[in-house]
Amino acid sequence: MKTINTFENKKVLVLGLAKSGQAAAQLLAKLGAIVTVNDGKPFEENPTAQALLAEGIKVICGSHPVELLDEDFELMVKNPGIPYNNVMIKKAIEKGIPVITEVELAYLISESPIIGITGSNGKTTVTTMISTVLNAGGQSALLAGNIGFPASQVAQTSTQNDTLVMELSSFQLMGVSQFHPHIAVITNLMPTHIDYHGSFEEYVKAKWHIQDKMTETDYIVLNAGQTISHQLAEKTKAQVLYFSLNEKVNGAYLYDGKLFYQDDYIMDANQIGVPGSHNIENALATIIVAKLRGIENSYIKEALMTFSGVKHRLQSLGQIEGVSFYNDSKSTNILATQKALSGFNSKNLILIAGGLDRGNEFDELVDDIKGIKLMVIIGQSAPKMIKAAEKAQVNWIEAEDVKAATLKAYQQAQEGDTILLSPANASWDMYKNFEVRGDEFIETFENLK
Numbered sequence: 001m002k003t004i005n006t007f008e009n010k011k012v013l014v015l016g017l018a019k020s021g022q023a024a025a026q027l028l029a030k031l032g033a034i035v036t037v038n039d040g041k042p043f044e045e046n047p048t049a050q051a052l053l054a055e056g057i058k059v060i061c062g063s064h065p066v067e068l069l070d071e072d073f074e075l076m077v078k079n080p081g082i083p084y085n086n087v088m089i090k091k092a093i094e095k096g097i098p099v100i101t102e103v104e105l106a107y108l109i110s111e112s113p114i115i116g117i118t119g120s121n122g123k124t125t126v127t128t129m130i131s132t133v134l135n136a137g138g139q140s141a142l143l144a145g146n147i148g149f150p151a152s153q154v155a156q157t158s159t160q161n162d163t164l165v166m167e168l169s170s171f172q173l174m175g176v177s178q179f180h181p182h183i184a185v186i187t188n189l190m191p192t193h194i195d196y197h198g199s200f201e202e203y204v205k206a207k208w209h210i211q212d213k214m215t216e217t218d219y220i221v222l223n224a225g226q227t228i229s230h231q232l233a234e235k236t237k238a239q240v241l242y243f244s245l246n247e248k249v250n251g252a253y254l255y256d257g258k259l260f261y262q263d264d265y266i267m268d269a270n271q272i273g274v275p276g277s278h279n280i281e282n283a284l285a286t287i288i289v290a291k292l293r294g295i296e297n298s299y300i301k302e303a304l305m306t307f308s309g310v311k312h313r314l315q316s317l318g319q320i321e322g323v324s325f326y327n328d329s330k331s332t333n334i335l336a337t338q339k340a341l342s343g344f345n346s347k348n349l350i351l352i353a354g355g356l357d358r359g360n361e362f363d364e365l366v367d368d369i370k371g372i373k374l375m376v377i378i379g380q381s382a383p384k385m386i387k388a389a390e391k392a393q394v395n396w397i398e399a400e401d402v403k404a405a406t407l408k409a410y411q412q413a414q415e416g417d418t419i420l421l422s423p424a425n426a427s428w429d430m431y432k433n434f435e436v437r438g439d440e441f442i443e444t445f446e447n448l449k
Helices: 018-030 047-054 066-070 087-094 102-109 123-136 151-157 200-211 227-233 277-292 297-306 334-341 363-369 382-391 402-412 434-448
Strands: 011-015 034-039 058-061 075-078 114-118 140-145 162-167 183-186 219-223 239-244 251-255 258-261 264-268 315-320 323-327 349-353 374-377 396-398 418-421
Touching: 011 018, 011 087, 018 034, 018 047, 018 075, 018 102, 018 151, 034 047, 047 058, 066 087, 075 087, 102 140, 102 151, 102 162, 114 123, 114 200, 123 140, 123 162, 123 183, 123 277, 123 297, 140 151, 151 162, 183 200, 183 277, 200 227, 219 227, 219 277, 239 277, 251 277, 258 277, 264 297, 277 297, 315 434, 323 434, 334 349, 334 363, 349 402, 363 382, 374 382, 374 402, 382 396, 402 418, 402 434, 418 434
Parallel strands: 011 034, 011 075, 034 058, 114 162, 114 183, 140 162, 183 219, 219 239, 239 251, 323 418, 349 374, 349 418, 374 396
Antiparallel strands: 251 258, 258 264, 315 323
């Protein structure tokens, strides 16, 4: 960790806790700042706030008093999930108080080079893949950021011999000014979080902050299959490398079932440890980063062949009596499930789907589910999922929850079949989040095994 005096004796307000807020508050206190934490959860229900108070950090909980900002704060570090139309943030901006997120703090103290990964889909998988490949090649890669390890916490103990492989959300990137990765990856850009950003243009603008400080000695990796990537490539000082499923590009590409970096053959596409065309894209992006970091092809190939996915994201659980199980609980929308389905042989596939009814139909899914062996349908959206199954002429049965669905699916399965949980719906009608839903699938698999 770099020793800096930037925050010494400066009054800093940390708005919102959770893991990142706690890490930011502790780091700032260590750097000599006069820290106040403000969190909406009442103090008596807030163990994180209680722990910070015990460390001597001032905490104000239960509400967000706007008058707090009259105390001459010189900086606000906000939780990424808090929107900029929040009254506290609006007043801070009106008063000229800089508002940052904790990934900016991480950059300022980090001795380690940073590889930043963002995008609408696939960023967690790409972040994990890159870390896996770099570590396989003998480099020390540490996961950080939106992947669940607060960047400002990881950066405190990392050294110049490590690399921070950092997943970055649009929310985090809106709060950076000096942040400077040596390599940046944008997996893809889709209209997402429009309720937060207001428009797709503003969402893209937030993502594009990843390269604001990059120079001609840095690299940005973009998806050649998207027109917007080529438009953005004209607006960066960094060297641009592309990945593509459809054409030879300056970077990594799929050609005749094989993955190449420039003209260098790396491996066959069907050797990747996780299925689906989106995972070929993820592997191509990873290959570019690995080659930029000097990793030998044999290590890249071995790591990608044994990569089993990220938990709840097309995660391979294994087999029981020749029946394969995949946990894709993270697929909370139609597009994500379409991508998951692309990796399997339909006639041997049993799909568990359904969940929160958000009012949409599932006509877009009909072509993707045609030919699959069976659908086991759960949740509020079951009537609409059934309608899609019938349009696709797919046999279906209903189940009351994921456990029951998994048991029914296994009863119907034969050797060589695959059972895939890929709901195409959010989980909140039955489960607290997609992780709890996926954990029930995993637990049921383990009990069956």
